[in-house]
Amino acid sequence: MSLDPRRLRPDFPPLRDGRLIYFDNACMALRPQAVIDAVTAYHAEYPACGERSLHRLGRRVDEEVSLAREAARRFLHARRAEEIVFTQNTTHAINLIAHSFPFAPGDVVVTSDQEHNSNLLPWQQLARRGVRHRAVPFGDLEALRAALAPEVKLVSMVMTSNLDGASIDAPRTVEVAHEAGIPVLLDAAQAAPHQPLDVRSLDVDFLACSGHKMLGPSGTGLLYGRRDALARLHPTLVGGGSVEDSTLQGATYREGPERFEAGLQNYAGIAGLRRAIEYLERVGREAIHAHEQALTRSLQAGLERYPDITILGPPPGRRSGITSFAFAGTDAHDVCLLLDQSAEIAVRSGRHCVHSWFNAHGMEATVRVSFYLYNTEEEVAMFLAALAKVHHALT
Numbered sequence: 001m002s003l004d005p006r007r008l009r010p011d012f013p014p015l016r017d018g019r020l021i022y023f024d025n026a027c028m029a030l031r032p033q034a035v036i037d038a039v040t041a042y043h044a045e046y047p048a049c050g051e052r053s054l055h056r057l058g059r060r061v062d063e064e065v066s067l068a069r070e071a072a073r074r075f076l077h078a079r080r081a082e083e084i085v086f087t088q089n090t091t092h093a094i095n096l097i098a099h100s101f102p103f104a105p106g107d108v109v110v111t112s113d114q115e116h117n118s119n120l121l122p123w124q125q126l127a128r129r130g131v132r133h134r135a136v137p138f139g140d141l142e143a144l145r146a147a148l149a150p151e152v153k154l155v156s157m158v159m160t161s162n163l164d165g166a167s168i169d170a171p172r173t174v175e176v177a178h179e180a181g182i183p184v185l186l187d188a189a190q191a192a193p194h195q196p197l198d199v200r201s202l203d204v205d206f207l208a209c210s211g212h213k214m215l216g217p218s219g220t221g222l223l224y225g226r227r228d229a230l231a232r233l234h235p236t237l238v239g240g241g242s243v244e245d246s247t248l249q250g251a252t253y254r255e256g257p258e259r260f261e262a263g264l265q266n267y268a269g270i271a272g273l274r275r276a277i278e279y280l281e282r283v284g285r286e287a288i289h290a291h292e293q294a295l296t297r298s299l300q301a302g303l304e305r306y307p308d309i310t311i312l313g314p315p316p317g318r319r320s321g322i323t324s325f326a327f328a329g330t331d332a333h334d335v336c337l338l339l340d341q342s343a344e345i346a347v348r349s350g351r352h353c354v355h356s357w358f359n360a361h362g363m364e365a366t367v368r369v370s371f372y373l374y375n376t377e378e379e380v381a382m383f384l385a386a387l388a389k390v391h392h393a394l395t
Helices: 005-011 033-045 056-076 090-100 121-129 141-147 170-179 227-231 267-283 285-303 332-343 355-360 377-394
Strands: 084-087 108-112 132-136 152-158 184-187 206-210 221-225 243-246 251-253 309-311 322-327 348-350 366-370
Touching (some): 084 090, 090 184, 132 141, 152 170, 267 285, 285 322, 285 377, 332 366, 332 377
Parallel strands (some): 152 184, 184 206
Antiparallel strands (some): 322 366
């Protein structure tokens, strides 16, 4: 199935005048009008609480949340909607696991050495509870296998790196960990928006992703937990909505995802997230992945003309729609600003929340280009033409 981005672009208001070239999708995707309309509809038509509000507005909220949970179940191929927990984003979901998992002093969490801060700092914070963190080389299954000592209680790995678009072998990663009896959490923030995911086929215990990277509203995310895996967690963010009953002496917590969804939820965002999922389902993530790889190959061919360039990660056929590069002797932030000012091209510059990797490799920053379903070959050509002028001005 092929994808024609020209047919999709009118759905995205910032792209309608044809001036903006938006290549910062690894940070945040644009929203289609259907998502915007769903968020507005909540505030205009049924701006109420869900759960115990039995009036018609409350029932509408409950219906929207239920439909969104079912859409997320379908999107991730989970067995049950009850295995989907709504979160604020991937960071929130990983922190939820970090503080709810039954760790004991001396336990170890294993990650790769190329993790976003969201899958590094939560484990470092657990040092206060005597839980240690251990990193293995990104994608190295033998190093992972060797690291799985008895004290390791969780493996938490990024599926696709936001630094360079490289991906681990997620099925084998889960298999290796499970052979040692260790559960796995996958950070799918850069995977879920761009490729099909099947949590049952992966047999993964937990998986997290963010709504704002998959056409949805900011402040939305998903945590999948297999039913038996969720049952092992002790809720630590508690309050209204998470309990069946309480006394001054204690509380009885709800079963299923609601026990991890304390407090008033982002109902407008959840409604918008459902429309984002439905939009991606109509387009097809297989088609999105193929489209992004074609754009990445075109970009790579243009960048390779520069002798003073460093391009991170594997070849285009083994990368997602993310390309991270740096010119020798040129400040990445200057490149980013000049592209914006001279050609209205939005890219990212910096360390991309992977400071630990940059520090370990003695590298300062890169320019990151990241594609999505609405980007075109014409935009890539325009970017390369603008980059040539910027490169000439800075060298």
